[in-house]
Amino acid sequence: MRGRDATVVMTSPQGVGARLGFRLVGVEIRVEGLVMTYGDVRAVDDVSFTVAPGEFFGLLGPNGAGKTTTLEMIEGLRKPQSGSVRIDDHEPWRREPALQRRMGVQLQSSSFFERLTAREQLDTFGALYGVAAGRTDEMLEQVGLVDKAGVRTEDLSGGQKQRLSIACALIHDPEVVFLDEPTAALDPQARRNLWDVLRTINASGRTVVLTTHHMDEAEVLCDRVAIMDAGRILELDTPAALVRGLDAPVRISLAPGTLSVDDARAIAGGDPVTADDQGTTITTREPSRVLTALAQRDALDGLSVKGASLEDVFLELTGREYRA
Amino acid sequence: MKPFTSLARAMLKGFFRDKMAFFFAVIFPLMFLVLFGGIFTDQGASRTDVIQVGSVPVLDEAPKEVKAYLDESLDITRSSDEKDAVQKVRKGDADAVISQDGDRLVVRYSQADQVKAATVQGTFQSIVQSVNLAQTGEAPRFTLTTDRVEDDSLKSIQYYTPGLMGWAIASGATFGAATNLVVWRRNGLLRRLRLAPIPTRSVVLARVAVSIAIAIVQAAIFLGVGIGLFGLRLTGSWPMIIPLLVCGTLAFMAIGLLAGAVAKSEEAAVGIANFVVLPMAFLSGSFFPLDGAPGYVTAISKVLPLKHLNDGMLDTMVRGEGPSSAIVPMLVLLGFAVVVTAIASRLFRWDD
Incomplete structure (x- = not known):
């Protein structure tokens, strides 16, 4: 979690960037009553939300929840069947060049010209937005691809391609950036590396909207998240508030041999206790009472405490059964 | 750099770095020229x-x-x-x-x-x-003098160069447009370009310019090899092949766009393009003259754009006809381009 009070972001029209003293560039996005149907399927069903300038906003949901379709309507790739999207009072589906110059979009990590090097991709996208050639070096630096500048995109790793496609989205210094599952199919190192890039983008005051189905990612990056399923928004709040709202019990695990199961039951009171060769686990809604009692018995070695995560919120909302 | 030039540069680099595409657009048809040029060098002189x-x-x-x-x-x-x-x-x-x-x-x-x-x-x-x-013991009263209508230099190479060149240009333009459309649709670049602040026509015009440039390179290599290795001799109005190949490129790009709009994968696009271009090359006399072919074959060939491209190039390059002989083929090719592009644009999709 970032040490930032997300409610301030929501209420302040200046956004975080301005509050922290950065230049204000982010735009405001207002989505109202968005609907998109494909045949009988309501892919997006009455979706409304507002993204404040400078906010990092996440659209979260399982595959087929309608995240990408929603994002495509916000970007202007699809005209909403009903409802409206406004980015600073422009309707994106009209594809006004003036608005498009303020938007950075990353669609798929493979959206490159064939057989061009990383540098040539950036030069080409730069030319489409009319930016000076010097930006290419800046962007290569920012996403850490300086030593890959002469490598063709086909020969880059998945993480490098993702970073390059984000660099292509940022080449014209946009005020708002849209990212569709930017970390899909990346290994843990590459994901964390990309998170740093995304944080830097947002820290300079840009509005960022991303879709993801990684809960940890949303929890780490986003000021607010909208959890979507079956075309609807189920919850919309800061990750912390969503987790608190779940009122889920905390799991306190003890290493094997630190405490007998009977002692653990005594400490737990009525709370459930499970024991196996991995250790003993107490599941409780009163962690402070249990932890204090454990400390008095000097049983804190090898102890771990796990609270609920956004993933628990997500599973609570969307159900646990597997959907192919 | 303007969007048009940067897009065209990106596409040209992509083409020349694709060894397979370059091979099939330039080297492969050239192999046929060398083959035919070698096989048919002194045809007619056999006793x-x-x-x-x-x-x-x-x-x-x-x-x-x-x-x-x-x-x-x-x-x-x-x-x-x-x-x-x-x-x-x-x-x-x-x-x-x-x-x-x-x-x-x-x-x-x-x-x-x-x-x-x-x-x-x-x-x-x-x-x-x-x-x-x-x-x-009497002196013959009637004598016979023969004289062929073509230029004295009309050897087989004179016939094969325009035909094979037409085939090369047709397949280059068709395959280029078809695979470009499918690849960009599948990798999302088409949608990405749609969100860039450039008009759609700069993307289309860049692709047209690149295809024409490739066709000119193909023609230059063909003429170079034909003249240098096989004694090809061009007749007066040969520069008319340039406007001819521009019109031909437009017609075959339209076919490529149609193939690309229908096809779901790159392989399918290549297959459809082959299915259209290869039989057309046979029926248009790219590989052998249609003089001895039955009437229905000649009738079919008249509705094929490649036949008109080949005829125009034969007339201006080697038959010594004036520049005006290229006008009808050019009009037919342009008409073909307009009609097929209209069909292709109706079937066009930005994404899968």
Whole structure:
């Protein structure tokens, strides 16, 4: 979690960037009553939300929840069947060049010209937005691809391609950036590396909207998240508030041999206790009472405490059964 | 750099770095030119192979002027084994067996090769007539002078270069447009470009410019190899091939766009393009002349754009026709481009 009070972001029209003293560039996005149907399927069903300038906003949901379709309507790739999207009072589906110059979009990590090097991709996208050639070096630096500048995109790793496609989205210094599952199919190192890039983008005051189905990612990056399923928004709040709202019990695990199961039951009171060769686990809604009692018995070695995560919120909302 | 130039540069680099695309657009058709140029170099000069059995006074004691004709058209070997000689004709090792029985000249030939059979009969018919005439001692009253209508230089290379060049340009433009459309739709670049602040027409125009540039490179290489290696000789209005290949590129790009709009994968796009272009090349006389083809083939060929491209290039490059002979083919190609593009744009999708 970032040490930032997300409610301030929501209420302040200046956004975080301005509050922290950065230049204000982010735009405001207002989505109202968005609907998109494909045949009988309501892919997006009455979706409304507002993204404040400078906010990092996440659209979260399982595959087929309608995240990408929603994002495509916000970007202007699809005209909403009903409802409206406004980015600073422009309707994106009209594809006004003036608005498009303020938007950075990353669609798929493979959206490159064939057989061009990383540098040539950036030069080409730069030319489409009319930016000076010097930006290419800046962007290569920012996403850490300086030593890959002469490598063709086909020969880059998945993480490098993702970073390059984000660099292509940022080449014209946009005020708002849209990212569709930017970390899909990346290994843990590459994901964390990309998170740093995304944080830097947002820290300079840009509005960022991303879709993801990684809960940890949303929890780490986003000021607010909208959890979507079956075309609807189920919850919309800061990750912390969503987790608190779940009122889920905390799991306190003890290493094997630190405490007998009977002692653990005594400490737990009525709370459930499970024991196996991995250790003993107490599941409780009163962690402070249990932890204090454990400390008095000097049983804190090898102890771990796990609270609920956004993933628990997500599973609570969307159900646990597997959907192919 | 403007969006148009940067897009065109990106596409050109992509093409020239794709070794397979370059091979099939340039080297592969060129291989056919080298092959055909080598096979058909001295076509028409071949003499008739004749086996003479026993004494044939008609040939042996022919008058001087007939003798000259004999040397020019016949390659005579002598044999005493008649059975063996006939067997050779049957197997195609020789064209005819010749013997004389009194005043009768006997020619035995094989009907397996009908062209040869006709040549053999015609040749000996005229030998017998000439000898008969010489016997009368009178000077011939009528003489025959032949003159072919084409330029003296019209060797086979003159025919194959325009046809194979037409095929190369047609496949280059079709495959380029088809695969470009499918690849960009599948990798999302088409949608990405749609969100860039550039008009759609700059993307289309860049692709058109690149295809035309590739066609000009193909033509330059073809003409270079044709002239340098095989003695190709261009006639006066050959520069008209440039506007012709521009129109041809537009027509075949339209076919490529249609293939790309219908196809779901790159493989399917290549398959559809092949399915259209290869039979069309045969039916348009790219590989061999259609002079002997049945009427329905010629009728089909008239509605094929490649036939018109080939005709236009033949007329201006090697037949010595004036620049105006390119106008009708150009109009047909442009009309074709307009109609097929209209169909393709109706089937066009930005994403899968």
